[in-house]
Amino acid sequence: MEGIEHLVRPRTVAVVGASRESTKIGHVILKNIIENGFPRERVFPINPNVDEVLGLKCYPSLNDVPSKIDLAVIAVPANVVPRVIEDCVRKGVKVAAIISSGFREVGNVEAEMKILEIAKRGGVRILGPNIVGLIDTVVSLNASFLPYLPDKGEIVMISQSGALAAALLTWTKLKSIGLLDIINLGNRADVDESDLMDFFSKDPHAKAIVLYLEGVENGKKFMEVAKRVSKERPIVVLKAGKGARAAEAVKSHTGSLAGSDVAYDAVFKQCGIVRASDIRTLFDYALSLAMLPDPKGENVVILTNGGGAGVMCADACEELKLRLMEIPEDLASALRKWMPSFGSVFNPIDLTGMATEKEYYGSISVLLNDERVHALITLFSHPATLNPMNVAEAIASCVSEVGKNKPVVAAFIGGKECDDAMKFLIKNGIPTFDTPERAVAALATKYRYIYYKNRPAGKHLEIKREKDSAYEIIVRALKEGRNLTQSESCEVASFYGIPTPKKFVAKNLEEALRLADDLGYPLVLEVESPDIVHKTDVGAIKLNIRDRRELEDAYDGILKSVKEKAPNAKIEGVVVRPFVKEGTQVAVGMHRDEAFGPLVMFGSGGVLVELYRDVSFRVAPLTDVDIEEMMRETKVYRVLEGFRGAPKDANSVKNVLAAVSQLALDFDIISDVDINPLFVYESGCMAFDVKMLLKGVKRHSN
Numbered sequence: 078m079e080g081i082e083h084l085v086r087p088r089t090v091a092v093v094g095a096s097r098e099s100t101k102i103g104h105v106i107l108k109n110i111i112e113n114g115f116p117r118e119r120v121f122p123i124n125p126n127v128d129e130v131l132g133l134k135c136y137p138s139l140n141d142v143p144s145k146i147d148l149a150v151i152a153v154p155a156n157v158v159p160r161v162i163e164d165c166v167r168k169g170v171k172v173a174a175i176i177s178s179g180f181r182e183v184g185n186v187e188a189e190m191k192i193l194e195i196a197k198r199g200g201v202r203i204l205g206p207n208i209v210g211l212i213d214t215v216v217s218l219n220a221s222f223l224p225y226l227p228d229k230g231e232i233v234m235i236s237q238s239g240a241l242a243a244a245l246l247t248w249t250k251l252k253s254i255g256l257l258d259i260i261n262l263g264n265r266a267d268v269d270e271s272d273l274m275d276f277f278s279k280d281p282h283a284k285a286i287v288l289y290l291e292g293v294e295n296g297k298k299f300m301e302v303a304k305r306v307s308k309e310r311p312i313v314v315l316k317a318g319k320g321a322r323a324a325e326a327v328k329s330h331t332g333s334l335a336g337s338d339v340a341y342d343a344v345f346k347q348c349g350i351v352r353a354s355d356i357r358t359l360f361d362y363a364l365s366l367a368m369l370p371d372p373k374g375e376n377v378v379i380l381t382n383g384g385g386a387g388v389m390c391a392d393a394c395e396e397l398k399l400r401l402m403e404i405p406e407d408l409a410s411a412l413r414k415w416m417p418s419f420g421s422v423f424n425p426i427d428l429t430g431m432a433t434e435k436e437y438y439g440s441i442s443v444l445l446n447d448e449r450v451h452a453l454i455t456l457f458s459h460p461a462t463l464n465p466m467n468v469a470e471a472i473a474s475c476v477s478e479v480g481k482n483k484p485v486v487a488a489f490i491g492g493k494e495c496d497d498a499m500k501f502l503i504k505n506g507i508p509t510f511d512t513p514e515r516a517v518a519a520l521a522t523k524y525r526y527i528y529y530k531n532r533p534a535g536k537h538l539e540i541k542r543e544k545d546s547a548y549e550i551i552v553r554a555l556k557e558g559r560n561l562t563q564s565e566s567c568e569v570a571s572f573y574g575i576p577t578p579k580k581f582v583a584k585n586l587e588e589a590l591r592l593a594d595d596l597g598y599p600l601v602l603e604v605e606s607p608d609i610v611h612k613t614d615v616g617a618i619k620l621n622i623r624d625r626r627e628l629e630d631a632y633d634g635i636l637k638s639v640k641e642k643a644p645n646a647k648i649e650g651v652v653v654r655p656f657v658k659e660g661t662q663v664a665v666g667m668h669r670d671e672a673f674g675p676l677v678m679f680g681s682g683g684v685l686v687e688l689y690r691d692v693s694f695r696v697a698p699l700t701d702v703d704i705e706e707m708m709r710e711t712k713v714y715r716v717l718e719g720f721r722g723a724p725k726d727a728n729s730v731k732n733v734l735a736a737v738s739q740l741a742l743d744f745d746i747i748s749d750v751d752i753n754p755l756f757v758y759e760s761g762c763m764a765f766d767v768k769m770l771l772k773g774v775k776r777h778s779n
């Protein structure tokens with residue numbers, strides 16, 4: 078975080094490349110700095126070819142400036158930037174915001190590394206390169222080529238994209254959404270979103286942080302910082318690139334479900350970050366998180382002047398699991414004073430189309446004064462007879478006069494006049510939208526954030542394990558340049574306390590028959606091969622073999638089918654194992670994500686796992702809270718809880734998830750784990766099929 082205060086709230090600013098030509102970026106930035114309220118006497122233009130720009134004395138280089146410099150904004154061509162950064166080092170500049178393009182974004186990685194190296198050596202932080210700049214409303218700094226400052230607010234916007242930062246400045250202005258800062262990250266050679274989140278988590282002016290990201294480069298740092306920051310300030314993120322990332326999904330069982338976007342989803346949940354799906358929801362959520370006080374309970378009341386809007390709102394509440402309060406009789410009779418006899422005190426409370434600003438004020442006052450009411454959604458459908466602004470003013474003054482520090486959101490449904498009323502309410506600290514659904518989603522986000530903020534950190538489940546024994550098996554496979562066989566995968570799993578069935582490898586039919594006699598029927602026969610992942614697909618497994626004759630048939634059938642359908646697969650024998658009784662089928666897996674590390678999966682199991690996609694993910698190390706949350710996200714968890722049957726041993730599955738998490742942390746070399754199905758019984762569970770893949774070892778596909 079070092080140096081960030083000099084970037085965001087500098088005392089002195091130099092503009093390197095302060096051109097005399099009014100259309101050039103360096104000139105525009107200098108103009109923006111001095112014309113938006115930053116003190117002129119603390120601004121220093123740098124240009125060796127001119128003595129004065131925009132009425133300010135111009136210096137040939139940074140070293141000629143007779144003052145310390147906190148922030149140097151650099152707008153010279155890329156090939157000149159290294160020299161300027163050297164000047165920054167010599168001058169003791171704290172941060173350089175490099176506007177210039179022509180670095181990593183065009184493949185010029187070396188040039189970017191060079192400026193970073195010079196800067197690091199001299200202790201200079203770098204924002205960018207390839208940015209539109211930054212804006213801070215606290216010190217009225219517009220160090221960018223964006224046209225003006227935003228309306229002053231409490232939302233910090235950090236954007237990887239410069240174009241989007243520019244667009245959102247005008248967009249938020251149009252909607253009267255106030256911003257505290259706009260910071261464009263660009264190539265993120267040095268300063269990244271984590272550094273900025275860290276800074277703003279302690280900034281008294283900031284109430285919410287909005288991030289637009291295309292990707293995270295330092296996943297570990299991001300998670301560590303975001304987990305901490307989200308307890309202090311809400312973070313809302315819009316993460317682009319879903320489709321493209323998903324296409325890169327790795328093709329193992331769990332990997333094909335994983336891909337990077339699910340990793341982001343998991344990380345955001347684990348870190349308490351609210352994810353928005355588009356620009357509109359990004360700011361809907363930000364408004365609610367920045368403006369609303371924390372609700373003291375779950376009782377939500379809808380107040381409306383139109384039945385239709387009320388019903389839509391109630392539907393949305395149900396969908397997003399907001400609890401609509403049952404209105405007690407004493408509260409109902411207090412509310413009846415503010416509505417005609419045909420009004421309704423059933424929640425949604427319907428003041429009817431007869432309501433004027435007086436009825437809105439009166440009924441809101443009753444509701445805010447009632448301790449049993451914890452949050453309020455106020456709806457207004459525009460009847461031709463009433464001026465929406467009058468109602469907006471009544472709502473705003475009632476909220477500010479009666480107060481009670483309760484969250485109030487509003488929806489004004491109608492045309493231009495409603496739009497004006499909406500802006501007025503936003504300016505007065507009441508998140509207001511044009512549909513009931515948006516208002517509900519904004520309030521629900523507040524509740525979700527409160528849940529994140531208050532949820533316990535969780536603890537790691539202790540896993541008894543025989544790490545050395547697992548290590549031996551893994552090293553042996555690595556030396557032979559192959560993945561673990563199914564038996565080896567089972568052995569490693571059992572060293573981590575995961576229950577697996579007894580199994581033996583037979584090299585020929587006679588051995589298989591002998592083992593079968595020892596084990597007793599019924600049995601399972603399956604091929605032992607590090608190259609076959611989906612055994613059913615290639616006929617490499619036969620279940621429920623009841624006698625010698627069936628075993629002989631199965632043996633021949635399996636080998637024939639594998640030779641036909643997976644001719645390149647290396648066959649190391651045939652596994653004979655008892656036919657274990659089926660339980661509820663779940664799947665547990667792990668895929669090592671490039672950005673965030675081991676991504677652990679839980680979900681419905683069986684051969685249709687990829688079709689159902691009833692899965693959830695979290696990044697290891699997993700706490701008991703992570704495990705509980707990820708299991709609850711799936712439908713199969715309800716089956717474990719006893720849907721249409723006896724409850725199953727969910728705790729035994731939790732141990733398997735903790736074990737897989739630990740295994741992934743112990744052995745970086747394991748790229749994928751796939752346990753499917755994991756049979757879950759009323760007591761205990763059994764990993765029926767276990768596969769593990771090693772990093773860098775090629776797998777023959779079947």
Ligand code: ACO
Nearest residue numbers: 094096097101102124152153154177178207208209239240
């Ligand atoms: N120190 C200070 N000033 C210098 C130096 C130096 N060492 N060397 C040259 N200058 C002066 C020049 O004399 C010139 O001033 P003048 O016009 O008075 O003569 C000024 O610096 C600018 O130099 P130019 O060579 O004219 O460069 P130009 O302004 O054309 O371009 C720029 C520089 C804007 C940085 C360009 O290289 C660039 O990268 N443009 C893209 C920037 C961008 O779009 N970034 C955001 C990406 S995100 C998004 O687009 C949404």
